[in-house]
Amino acid sequence: MAFAMTASFHFIRPEWLALAPVLMTLWWLVRQRIRERRQAATVVAPHLQSALTVDQGSSQRWFLIDHLTLLALCLVFATAGPTWSQQNSPWFEETAPMVIAIEVSDSMRSNDLLPTRLDRARFKVMDLLALRAGAPTALIAYAGSAHIVMPPSKDIAVITPFLESLDPAIMPEPGTRADRVMPLATSILGAEAAAGTLLFINDGFEPLDIDALAEFAATPETPSMSALVLGSDEGGVALLPDGTAVTQVGGGLLDTRVDSTVLNRVTKAAGVQVVRSTVGDRDIQRILRASESNLRAAEDPDAQWKDQAWWLLWPALLLSLLLFRRGWTF
Template identity: 55%
Template sequence: MEAFHFLRPLWLLTLPLILLTWWLVRRQGERPPRGPAFLAPHLRDALIIERDRTRCPRGVDGVVLVMLCLAVAAAGPTWSQQQSPWFREAAPLVVAIEVSDSMRSNELLPTRLDRARYEVLDLVKARTGSRTALIAYAGTAHIVLPPTNDVRVLQTFLESLDPAIMPVPGARAAAVLPVARQLLREGGSRSTLLFVNDGFDSTAVAALAGFVNEPGTPGVVSLVVGRDEGGVALLPDGSPVLAPGGGPLDTRIDPGPLRDAEREAAVPVLRARADDGDTRALLRHIASQQLAANDPDAHWKDQAWLILWPALLLALSWFRRGWTMRW
């Protein structure tokens, strides 16, 4: 409601004139007919039909309601903007995908990393014509692909990602932020940074909170791939991934930092799903981020057509027999 206004407010000046016309016509029509003068008053009252005409609806009421609707529609009510295609094209999506040993976990077949690739490709294909950049991170973050709208090139680079090629092991999501800031120097607040990972740690939550509070920063969304109970992380040869202290790597997801990211850093955290519900939710978040930005070429959408429908329904009453009006 804060954005509600009229594109052509001068048309609202006709509302008092319409109401004044209605009052004058109504007042004139409420005068009871006098009848022949030779009749006695008690007989004349008995012969007059519809003596109390003040409460029954009349033709002028329907005409005035239609005129009021048309006047409001002509004023151009609006409450949302239509962004220009250039604005959407100039606002890229930066995908930061975690390429760590925990992403080898197999509770989501074939692995979390493979499922993350599928999720990214589904999202990119749904954003036809928009640009997407790719960042891979483990203990460090690196630009894999600058913003591009070539889906096949992006797919090739996604398929080449493997924890074995990352120079430093780990899962430091905070390392992504300066790299993303470098990529989004031009996009600014119109862009979106999407984390595709299996969780955050406490240091990442603090860094995210500081990042989103900076002016001109992009919106941040997280898509968590994996179940809280985790699975078994396996190497390509089928042997389990070992933790630094020995034993199988713990791939459980701690939901605590995810809740902290939503509460302290205002980062929406979504879970990967088997259907396309997560993709549709991501598209809504990306669209809302672009709408929240200030597009100098955006146009307010004229919503007058919504008011024309009740005006047309009221106009149908004129086809009712006897429902006519004489000015």
């Protein structure tokens, strides 16, 4: 971090630095005059010199001109505007784009989270949208295929009815193909992809997803990825609206267990921040922090360099107060 600060250090108004050599030249000239006066004093008779000299015991090495020059240099460097960090524009910070990709598969009908994982996902999305008020959010639904439900919108009221209508029965292909989501998310975000976030809300990933996620993460100008994973490692029973249990191909109840091993591999291979769903909003707060971290890492074309002149105002103020020492200004 210290290296990064040093590499980016510069002055916003460097033209003011032209005063520094002028000040140093004036200081040197005045110092020369003081030295010449002291040398001239040695030619005066000793008995007269002792009568004419005030504070004979002092051997002054620091003069008022030294003090004034140091104070002036502080003010010159402060006016030049030292800086080493940028501040994003308010527009950039308030409009961090996010694409939410909700898994709408039969496993999301599981009742290990009441009423179901899919219902809990809807609640989490609404909480997230409320905290992101004013920021554009897009919605994708995916199972065996991925589809844009809502393009980027800042209006929560517009997104809500589409969110509530999501159901595995309307998805054209069964399955959980997370790899189908990523091209859609990139096309939605467009030029803002690097500053955006792709948030998966699902009950885990398939082992086949890992390579696709890692390849996507390694591609330049793509959004960062996070995942809010709902469900328990033990799983539950996925129930259809009529109350019958969902079965898998070949017979038996649908396996709805969350594979923590796969989640760890996804994090390690693709850098996806995986957050397990919790009661309350701790999980949503973690997602928001990850999104904000990605935004800070992205380049804002309208970012302004932060003027750090105030760091030099403190020594300048201290030097100004010391001017009022007795014998210097009065």
